Amino acid sequence: MALRPxxxxxxxxxxxxxxRARLAGDLHVxxxxxxxxxxxxxxxxxVSGRVARIAASIGAHVExxxxxxxxxxxxxxxxRAALITASARFAAxxxxxxRERELADKQISSAREREIAEAQWAGxxxxxxxxxxxxxxxxxxxxxxxxxEVRGDGGRVPLRAPLAGTVIERFITLGQAVERASxxxxxxxxAKVWVLLDLYEKDLARVHVGQGVELRxxxxxxxxxxxxxxxxxxxxxxxxxxxxxxxxxANPAGKLRIGQLVTAKLIGDPAHASSAVxxxxxxxxxxxxxxxxxxxxxxxxxxGDAFERRAVELGMSxxxxxxxxxxxxxxxxxxxxxxxLLKSELLR
Numbered sequence: 001m002a003l004r005p006x007x008x009x010x011x012x013x014x015x016x017x018x019x020r021a022r023l024a025g026d027l028h029v030x031x032x033x034x035x036x037x038x039x040x041x042x043x044x045x046x047v048s049g050r051v052a053r054i055a056a057s058i059g060a061h062v063e064x065x066x067x068x069x070x071x072x073x074x075x076x077x078x079x080r081a082a083l084i085t086a087s088a089r090f091a092a093x094x095x096x097x098x099r100e101r102e103l104a105d106k107q108i109s110s111a112r113e114r115e116i117a118e119a120q121w122a123g124x125x126x127x128x129x130x131x132x133x134x135x136x137x138x139x140x141x142x143x144x145x146x147x148x149e150v151r152g153d154g155g156r157v158p159l160r161a162p163l164a165g166t167v168i169e170r171f172i173t174l175g176q177a178v179e180r181a182s183x184x185x186x187x188x189x190x191a192k193v194w195v196l197l198d199l200y201e202k203d204l205a206r207v208h209v210g211q212g213v214e215l216r217x218x219x220x221x222x223x224x225x226x227x228x229x230x231x232x233x234x235x236x237x238x239x240x241x242x243x244x245x246x247x248x249x250a251n252p253a254g255k256l257r258i259g260q261l262v263t264a265k266l267i268g269d270p271a272h273a274s275s276a277v278x279x280x281x282x283x284x285x286x287x288x289x290x291x292x293x294x295x296x297x298x299x300x301x302x303x304g305d306a307f308e309r310r311a312v313e314l315g316m317s318x319x320x321x322x323x324x325x326x327x328x329x330x331x332x333x334x335x336x337x338x339x340x341l342l343k344s345e346l347l348r
Contacts, residue, residue: 083134207245280336285339297334
């Protein structure tokens with residue numbers, strides 16, 4: 001068969017010679033999309049209290065440091081009051097120390113009285129620092145701690161996002177009583193996800209960190225998501241005889257969803273290539289009536305010569321090439337780029 005003149009003119013077919021090549025051997029496995037452990041966070045109050053305000057809903061995108069909710073807590077009010085008291089005592093101690101130093105310089109007071117004032121000043125300064133640390137541990141920012149004596153914020157403390165991402169879950173409602181260290185929000189940065197693969201023990205020697213991976217999903221046919229092997233768990237599961245392989249994937253558009261099943265192709269490493277086998281470009285192979293087929297160029301023709309259809313038995317793939325175990329011989333010329341056009345003509 002051959003392309004119609006018009007089709008042949010507009011869609012030139014590139015050919016390739018069937019030849020022997022050393023294939024690295026790609027691995028095809030099923031994977032599961034998961035959160036990146038460094039891209040997920042659980043946020044909760046560090047004091048017990050009541051939910052006074054909710055500022056983020058499920059599905060909302062938040063920036064790092066953004067307020068998610070506010071908790072009204074007696075502990076926070078007490079901590080603020082402790083800082084105000086400590087600051088007032090420190091101010092008095094500082095004024096007293098300054099006065100004692102002036103009197104000591106004029107030899108009006110003794111060195112002992114100055115030493116007592118200095119010790120009191122140091123103690124009150126430490127009390128201020130301890131009160132500030134307590135508020136920081138509760139969840140107040142540096143600027144909020146500095147403003148404690150200026151603003152009358154009472155006993156409220158904000159819950160802030162520790163990372164930029166999406167609110168995946170919310171566990172609190174307005175007015176709810178919450179305990180210290182309980183869960184309030186779950187956040188995840190979905191711009192980068194993990195795909196976890198189960199790789200059998202016999203295949204582990206063919207995989208290494210940094211190896212290229214191509215992911216596909218039935219939800220988005222024809223779309224390929226490139227990634228890299230980031231980690232190979234050095235423990236084999238006794239029941240499955242498989243080890244976990246972690247692949248990191250950029251997901252800026254959020255097309256890959258947590259829990260989704262994907263097909264992963266780990267691109268073969270030439271360092272683990274097999275002995276030479278007959279191979280053709282992957283693009284040369286078409287599926288017709290469920291059978292792998294190539295189009296072999298007939299000898300003795302010109303530019304418009306015809307191709308004959310041949311069923312082939314395939315072996316392992318390796319990058320852009322795939323092994324052909326039967327159906328062609330070394331030296332045959334096959335349609336490569338554009339072979340799908342011959343398939344289209346055949347099925348007309």
